[in-house]
Amino acid sequence: DVKVTQSSRYLVKRTGEKVFLECVQDMDHENMFWYRQDPGLGLRLIYFSYDVKMKEKGDIPEGYSVSREKKERFSLILESASTNQTSMYLCASRRDPLTEQYFGPGTRLTVT
Amino acid sequence: AQTVTQSQPEMSVQEAETVTLSCTYDTSENNYYLFWYKQPPSRQMILVIRQEAYKQQNATENRFSVNFQKAAKSFSLKISDSQLGDTAMYFCAFAGGNYQLIWGAGTKLIIKP
Numbered sequence: 001d002v003k004v005t006q007s008s009r010y011l012v013k014r015t016g017e018k019v020f021l022e023c024v025q026d027m028d029h030e031n032m033f034w035y036r037q038d039p040g041l042g043l044r045l046i047y048f049s050y051d052v053k054m055k056e057k058g059d060i061p062e063g064y065s066v067s068r069e070k071k072e073r074f075s076l077i078l079e080s081a082s083t084n085q086t087s088m089y090l091c092a093s094r095r096d097p098l099t100e101q102y103f104g105p106g107t108r109l110t111v112t
Numbered sequence: 113a114q115t116v117t118q119s120q121p122e123m124s125v126q127e128a129e130t131v132t133l134s135c136t137y138d139t140s141e142n143n144y145y146l147f148w149y150k151q152p153p154s155r156q157m158i159l160v161i162r163q164e165a166y167k168q169q170n171a172t173e174n175r176f177s178v179n180f181q182k183a184a185k186s187f188s189l190k191i192s193d194s195q196l197g198d199t200a201m202y203f204c205a206f207a208g209g210n211y212q213l214i215w216g217a218g219t220k221l222i223i224k225p
Contacts, residue, residue, distance in 0.1 A: 004156075040121070042203060042215035058212070090157065097211030100147070103157035 003027070004104040006091050012110045019078040021107050023091030030096060032074035034058075034066060037088040037106070046089075049074055081111045114139045116206050118216035125194055126224050132179075133189045133219050135204030144208045146180065146187045151201040151218075160202070163187065191221075199223045 007022035023032065031050050035043040035058075045058030047066040055066050063085060067075045074093075078085055088108050092101040115138045125131045137146070148160040163171045163180050170178050175192045191198055204216040 040217050042116075042118075042217045043205075043213075044215075045212060048212070092157075097207075098145075100159040100162065101213065105156050 004091060004093055004102050006089075006104040006107050008107050009105060010108050010110075012112065013078075013081050014112055015082060017078075017081050017111075019081050019109065019111075021076040021078075021089055021091075021109070023074045023076070023093075023104055024072050025074075025093040025102070026072065027093070027095070027102070028071065029093035029102075030071075031094045032068065033092040033094075033101065034064075034074065034076045035090040035092065036060065037090055043090065046076065081109075083111050085109065086111045114141075114206055114208055114214045116204055116214050116216040118202075118204055118219050120219045121217070122220040122222070124222040124224055127194060127196060129194055130190060130192050131194055131221065133191075133202050133204075133221065135187045135189070135216055137185050137187065137204075137206045137214075139185070139206065139208060141208045144206060145211075146178075147205040147207070147213070148176070148178070148187075148189045149203045149205060150198075151203065152197075152199070157203070161189065194223045196223050196225060 004025045033048045034046040044060050049055045049068045065077045088106050090106045091104040094101045117136045144165045146163045150160045151157045161173045177190045179188045201218045203218045205213040
């Protein structure tokens, strides 16, 4: 079974802190994604990566950056956390564009 | 721009009943993929069913089936003989030529015992 893990289920940070969210997949998938999930808005794509060291902006990249130094790991970075970044963050991976996405359990981030 | 609309924020049905979740989408593309994902409470999102637009036959996975109406741009999910474990958020998603998913807002489905 494909396994996608995220470093934390719950995280509380202060405004202005630098925040790292880590995602690891164990199935050698090429593509990885970071989404933000908010009630009534569904999932919105922050960034995606289709290969190591490659990244593309999604629909809402402002205030975020990403890093993919190894194929299995995709990190989301909040350079200076703000209260409007309080949300559920979901990581996903897939083998190629025609296959399904597999999701991690999510990280619920609260910025105070 | 492509959009996906789920008009039912929340639904509830009795166990063993059949329930249909609605999804409409807007696109000018002819070839695309449609998905239903399920997110149980405090658990990971998983794929329920997938439909390729070029296939006329509606996809089916056990108790889950879709009614795909390409001309109407409608993609509803039918759950037969609903079970308590079907309680979840259900998301409809569209993937066009760039293969990035566009998501609906979700429908919260509650199965009552």
